[in-house]
Amino acid sequence: MHLDHGHTHHGSVSADAHRPDGTRRALRIGLGGPVGSGKTATVAALCRHLRDTLSLAVVTNDIYTREDAEFLLREAVLPPERIQAVETGACPHTAIRDDISANLEAVEELEDTVGPLDLILVESGGDNLTATFSRGLVDAQIFVIDVAGGDDIPRKGGPGVTTADLLVVNKTDLAPYVGSDLGRMARDAAEQRGDLPVAFTSLRSAEGVGPVADWVRERLAAWTALPAPTA
Amino acid sequence: MTRSALLVLADGRFPAGGHAHSGGAEAAVKAGRIRDAAGLEAFCLGRLHTTGLTAAGLAAAAALGHDPYELDAAADARTPSPALRAASRRLGRQLMRAARATWPGPGLDALAAAFPRGAHQPVVLGATARAAGRGPEDAAHCAAYETAGGPATATVRLLGLDPYQATAVLARLAPVMDEVAARATAAAREGVDALPAASAPLLDITAEQHAAWPVRLFAS
Numbered sequence: 433m434h435l436d437h438g439h440t441h442h443g444s445v446s447a448d449a450h451r452p453d454g455t456r457r458a459l460r461i462g463l464g465g466p467v468g469s470g471k472t473a474t475v476a477a478l479c480r481h482l483r484d485t486l487s488l489a490v491v492t493n494d495i496y497t498r499e500d501a502e503f504l505l506r507e508a509v510l511p512p513e514r515i516q517a518v519e520t521g522a523c524p525h526t527a528i529r530d531d532i533s534a535n536l537e538a539v540e541e542l543e544d545t546v547g548p549l550d551l552i553l554v555e556s557g558g559d560n561l562t563a564t565f566s567r568g569l570v571d572a573q574i575f576v577i578d579v580a581g582g583d584d585i586p587r588k589g590g591p592g593v594t595t596a597d598l599l600v601v602n603k604t605d606l607a608p609y610v611g612s613d614l615g616r617m618a619r620d621a622a623e624q625r626g627d628l629p630v631a632f633t634s635l636r637s638a639e640g641v642g643p644v645a646d647w648v649r650e651r652l653a654a655w656t657a658l659p660a661p662t663a
Numbered sequence: 664m665t666r667s668a669l670l671v672l673a674d675g676r677f678p679a680g681g682h683a684h685s686g687g688a689e690a691a692v693k694a695g696r697i698r699d700a701a702g703l704e705a706f707c708l709g710r711l712h713t714t715g716l717t718a719a720g721l722a723a724a725a726a727l728g729h730d731p732y733e734l735d736a737a738a739d740a741r742t743p744s745p746a747l748r749a750a751s752r753r754l755g756r757q758l759m760r761a762a763r764a765t766w767p768g769p770g771l772d773a774l775a776a777a778f779p780r781g782a783h784q785p786v787v788l789g790a791t792a793r794a795a796g797r798g799p800e801d802a803a804h805c806a807a808y809e810t811a812g813g814p815a816t817a818t819v820r821l822l823g824l825d826p827y828q829a830t831a832v833l834a835r836l837a838p839v840m841d842e843v844a845a846r847a848t849a850a851a852r853e854g855v856d857a858l859p860a861a862s863a864p865l866l867d868i869t870a871e872q873h874a875a876w877p878v879r880l881f882a883s
């Protein structure tokens with residue numbers, strides 16, 4: 433038996449903006465940040481906020497459990513077939529930066545099975561301040577820190593805080609209890625990030641994710657305004 | 664083509680998904696079969712002579728250009744554990760992605776189109792070596808090296824094993840890797856029916872158990 437050399441377009445190889453059939457693929461947004469800062473809570477809130485108007489899916493990168501995926505399933509923020517968990521072999525940053533193959537498999541599988549999709553959220557396993565997503569995997573990234581991790585984190589900088597397309601400072605409701613100075617965090621973040629945006633959130637209220645959802649909608653509008661695929 | 668292409672393919676940083684797999688080491692560590700460098704060496708030795716030899720044969724045969732459908736069926740027949748079959752196909756897909764970006768060409772495109780759900784990883788590995796201009800010996804060496812390299816890296820993470828000791832284990836096993844690669848290549852030259860079918864039943868059993876663990880660090 434011989435292979436047919438006629439098909440040259442099975443599967444995309446990298447960050448192509450188009451799917452193999454020529455249609456535009458979903459916008460991919462990564463969420464990274466330290467352990468427990470509120471990445472999953474942000475994903476859940478975004479899903480609740482956006483799911484009525486957009487076709488959504490989520491990829492989680494748990495470090496050694498399926499807890500994030502299971503939390504999202506339990507909270508029923510999306511139907512189960514729209515949530516995929518990737519296993520990362522003890523190295524969450526490898527799976528989002530150095531070897532993105534498992535995550536690319538997951539996002540493409542979601543587009544194939546439940547697409548067409550407008551937006552795919554990729555949550556990294558909780559990691560350190562240097563963890564950032566490869567541009568081969570996501571189109572934009574959100575770095576989530578929280579006020580309880582210390583109000584000096586924006587000053588410390590690091591690739592996540594400095595270069596993420598959106599910095600989210602979460603759990604502002606806890607600031608009075610942990611003695612974090614939100615004004616200082618905002619000034620330090622602005623110093624590190626120049627014009628890049630920062631959102632302060634508290635996900636204790638249903639509307640808390642609002643600024644992040646607005647930012648996501650803007651990114652999506654920019655994405656769909658790109659020239660239409662020609663294939 | 665160049666020998667350095669082999670180094671690119673064999674490099675642990677080649678982004679083909681292997682970092683999330685322990686090659687059975689996670690289950691062996693939990694069961695107490697790997698506790699130290701000596702345990703790692705014994706584990707890798709067993710793996711090399713069994714599944715490593717089988718994988719190396721398939722890779723060499725694919726690098727020689729044998730019919731991929733036949734090779735893929737041969738790999739299926741040599742992989743009784745459903746969990747390991749699924750892992751091998753998933754890794755085959757991931758390797759295919761990296762390979763097509765690295766050495767683009769009609770051969771890999773055709774293989775990807777023929778196996779949209781992924782061909783078995785050793786088959787893709789052999790086809791990748793071929794696309795990189797390397798022959799069956801090199802493909803077999805890559806397969807043999809991965810057989811020991813995956814568990815060694817995983818054990819460093821799982822046990823906190825001294826990384827120098829883990830690397831020394833790989834160096835001590837190098838002659839065995841050479842021997843396995845040579846046997847695999849010789850068999851592949853005889854044809855698909857002559858390919859090794861050595862297996863390690865305990866690896867199959869523990870792979871099934873591992874796949875059902877609720878909490879684990881590695882995908883396999």
Ligand SMILES: Nc1nc2c(ncn2[C@@H]2O[C@H](COP(=O)(O)OP(=O)(O)OP(=O)(O)O)[C@@H](O)[C@H]2O)c(=O)[nH]1
Nearest residue numbers: 466467468469470471472473558602603634635636
């Ligand atoms: N008080 C308060 N708690 C929050 C807020 N957001 C999240 N939490 C809580 O913080 C804890 C961690 O939140 P997650 O969303 O699981 O954090 P994560 O970043 O996904 O954590 P990992 O995936 O383990 O790294 C949970 O108990 C949340 O309920 C917030 O705005 N305020």
Ligand SMILES: [Mg+2]
Nearest residue numbers: 471472500555
């Ligand atoms: Mg989480």
